[in-house]
Amino acid sequence: MNINGYEIKPFADLKGANLRFANLMDANLMDANLVGANLRGADLEDANLEDANLEDANLEGAILRYTNLMGANLKGADLKDADLRYANLQGAILEGADLRYANLQGADLRGANLRGADLEDANLEDANLEGAILRYTNLMGANLKGANLKGADLTEANVKGTILEKKEESQDDKDLKIQQLEEELKKYKDTLKALLDG
DSSP: OEETTEEOOTTOBOTTOBOTTOBOTTOBOTTOBOTTOBOTTOBOTTOBOTTOBOTTOBOTTOBOTTOBOTTOBOTTOBOTTOBOTTOBOTTOBOTTOBOTTOBOTTOBOTTOBOTTOBOTTOBOTTOBOTTOBOTTOBOTTOBOTTOBOTTOBOTTOBOTTOBOSOOOOOHHHHHHHHHHHHHHHHHHHHHHHHHHHO
């Protein structure tokens, strides 16, 4: 496969390549060198980037659904607004990566290194973060509903405003709401009756 003059194949040397908005669906870039590459808005759905080097790459807004990034180096990468739903990031290095507003729903991040990464307002619902390193990570406002954090290292992580579980409404709260609605209905009926009688 050849895109913008670059040969897309395993072990390819694509350091600094401009692959902005490229269609790389199902591409095999295993062990490829993509250091500093511009992949902004690229479609990498179902691509194989296992053990690829994406250090300092621009992946802002990229589509990485179901992508294999197992063991990939994404240190310092820009993944703002990226779609990483159900991506395999097992053992990936995401140290210092910008993942603000990224969608990582259902992603496999077991054993991943996210030290110092910025995950502000990221969606990590149902993500598997078992054994992940989240030291000094910014998780402010991140959605962690249903996420597996077993054995994860959250030392000095910023968890302010983090959504951990959907709050279930208690039966007492439901009964109170019903009672309030019944009282409002009674007031309305009384007012209507007074207007009709008057």
